[in-house]
Amino acid sequence: MMLSDLSSTSSDEHDVEPPRRPARRIRFIRDRENPFELHDDVEFKKRFRLNKTTLMNLVHLIGDATEPRTRRNKSLDARAQILVTLRFYATGGFLELIGDYMHIHKSNICRIIRRVTSQIARLSRQYIKMPNNNQELMATKPGFFQIAGFPRVVGAVDCTHVSIQSPGGPTAELYRNRKGYFSINVQAICDSELKLLHIISRWPGSVHDSTIFNDSPLPVEFRMGRYGSGFLLGDSGYPCKPHLLTPVTVNQMNASQEAYNRAHIATRNTVERFFGVLKRRFPCLKNGLRLKLVTTVKVIVACGVLHNICKEQNDEIEDYFEPIEDEEEDEFVFHEGNNNNPNYAVRNALIATVFAR
Structure with missing residues (x-):
């Protein structure tokens, strides 16, 4: 092989571009609507099965236990988490559908339902007796x-x-x-x-x-x-x-x-x-x-607690x-x-x- 051939081969190797890394996925956080302000009293109750006054009473009862520690990444406050859970109780639908309605990812929906349901079920000794x-x-x-x-x-x-x-x-x-x-x-x-x-x-x-x-x-x-x-x-x-x-x-x-x-x-x-x-x-x-199963049992009890709270609130x-x-x-x-x-x-x-x- 001649010297000119070696030099051309070497230059071709240097011209090859290194493999590109995949583009970093940009995290997109959607703006969430506020159902509490979006719907009037009738439409709100049709979608969440509680009126706004009862909802705020529930926020007062369990809000401290469900409120996020920080506001990073547009974390949901206690009222929004309770609305997510009530929407699940009111439909029993797939978590993806509830997430699409509330603009929240399915994995977060699951954690919210489990957390809020546990807090509501703990009120059973106070409201079911x-x-x-x-x-x-x-x-x-x-x-x-x-x-x-x-x-x-x-x-x-x-x-x-x-x-x-x-x-x-x-x-x-x-x-x-x-x-x-x-x-x-x-x-x-x-x-x-x-x-x-x-x-x-x-x-x-x-x-x-x-x-x-x-x-x-x-x-x-x-x-x-x-x-x-x-x-x-x-x-x-x-x-x-x-x-x-x-x-x-x-x-x-x-x-x-x-x-x-x-x-x-x-x-x-x-x-x-x-x-x-x-x-x-x-x-x-x-x-x-x-x-x-452990969450299912708590959901049943939580619905009973909410029923009695609604009775007290007329x-x-x-x-x-x-x-x-x-x-x-x-x-x-x-x-x-x-x-x-x-x-x-x-x-x-x-x-x-x-x-x-």
């Missing part, structure tokens, strides 16, 4: 009595299923209910004004309603006399007890038993209406939740949306045996006195 003194008991019983003349009722109990995605793992099938989909079986007790008094939201969908009730502290509290001579009303999926009265299910009923059943159904219907109002206000409970949802019917009726019915069973003593006494025909 059974009547625990004579004054509260005396205030609860007349409301039920005015419905159909049923005395001494301190609450109506029932369960409803909240659909979830398959939790996976070896215990996933425990969450498949009798209708074939995965769910959490939620037990609730409400008063005559549809205020939530007690909630349990941790049981898989395959667990029966009576099992949830028997495992709760309520039977022991009633036997200890914490609620005086009061009792709960439940459907035929529960066994009749002195503290839990169910309808009469014998084939041939007399006039007194029929009168008892009519009053029982009308009075216990409050818990059915409660579930309808709760799922109408927060459609995520009707449409199903696609979150981790923030009614029926003015905007019709309540939906809860379709989760239990197919299992406890068959009654000997009418002399001690568990039927309270019910028999009511039939023979209050509902005698």
